[in-house]
Amino acid sequence: RTMSENATDEELLADIEYLRKVWQKIQAESKKVGERSLIFYDLSLPRRILRDVVCTETTSIRVDSREMFERLKEFAELYVSHAVKPLMHYKGERSLFEFYDIESEIEKALSRKVELKSGGYLIFDQTEALTTVDVNTGSFVSGKNLSDTIFKTNLEAAQTIARQLRLRNLGGIIIIDFIDMDEDAQRESVLEELRKAVTLDRARINVNGFSALGLVELTRKRTRESLAHLLCESCQVCQGRGELKTAQTICYEIMREVLRESKQFKSAKEFKILASPEVINMLGDEESQSLASLSDFIKKPLSLHPDTQYGREEFDIVWI
Incomplete structure (x- = not known):
């Protein structure tokens, strides 16, 4: 229901058609087998990506396994027709992870500190109750004045934060501490940039305005475990505190x-x-x-x- 809120009529019709075909297959399978037999199981990760992530605006889906490519192509032709055209078999010598530098992106998504292109940086801190994001100018001191530097850093931070929320799959309450801005117009521009950036997210997000303390609060619906919880475990030495006693x-x-x-x-x-x-x-x-x-x-x-x-x-x- 949440994902359908901003869906187009074409996307809704395509989803209805997909579900209709799945149901027909389940009914047909149930007539072939006896009692207490498995007639349906959830899709594999690659097929779920075709079903849930790929949209009409997707231009390229690269698969480096010929066997997996053929399976996905067959699945797309039956259930997700808009995924057929962008689907292609990657034959390059370098692996897809290496070609697109995926390992580096994963490391960034697991890191507490995220560098901004402007020279500023973000600090992510995740607790049981909420996630905080602190925006800092770092070495970025260019521009006509300090106010201009802060404004540009905050604009870039808004875009980067939205992307990092998706990559890290952070849910619940998120508090953003943008660098203080004197002008109301600048604060509104940063807020608008953040709201625009989160529209790319398939999870439900509510963005509130600046509080009296200059903090922005947003909520993101939890779907699955965060990336850090999936790929990492608490340090047995510091018990997940992230620091040790001397x-x-x-x-x-x-x-x-x-x-x-x-x-x-x-x-x-x-x-x-x-x-x-x-x-x-x-x-x-x-x-x-x-x-x-x-x-x-x-x-x-x-x-x-x-x-x-x-x-x-x-x-x-x-x-x-």
Whole structure:
């Protein structure tokens, strides 16, 4: 229903015709098989792309597999007639991923920082509640004045943000912090550019105006998991925070834990500290005096044991 809101009559009729043919095939298949038999399954990814993404304005669909090309051609002739003409078999020596530099685009879509052609950049931060986008001028200082520089950067940012939302498949609440603009006309132009850019998105998007704090809020309907969730997993060391405690901080945590356990296990004769080599080295060097003072205080020897299996924030205290 959402995707049909801005569809043309021709696109709606084509979709109706596709569904009619699929239903006819299901009915025909049901008469050939017995009870409890599979008569329909969802399309493969390439066929779903032909059905859901390709439109009458699509000029080229390149497939580097002859077998897949023939399958898609057959499918298009039966169900998606407007996809037949742009469909072509790619025979180049370089792979399509290499030819179109797809790997680089994926890396950009997974990166927190996105460079703008003007020299500015965007910073994307995704949390459970929302996604924030911060716009910065960076090295872009050309133009008649600072106001002109900011305006041009924001215009380019609006276009890039709309594209990145599609590539990253970000959904839910998105807050954009454009660079502050003094003139209302400039703010309206940037807002209009953003609204124009998101019309290319097949997901439902609502763009609100600038808030009193100068932030733009928009919502994008969630369809599937974001690109980052599909291709990445949380760091086991930092637990997805994107940052680590310093080795010195871990040293202090270890010493507090030793003090706590010395009070709990009073019969212990010695405490062994197991941690990463980085942390153990700091305990034996920069924090050696603090460690010696702790040993004197609890009246128990402390031994250090580096282990490469431990991450920086991981450690164990073993009492003997």
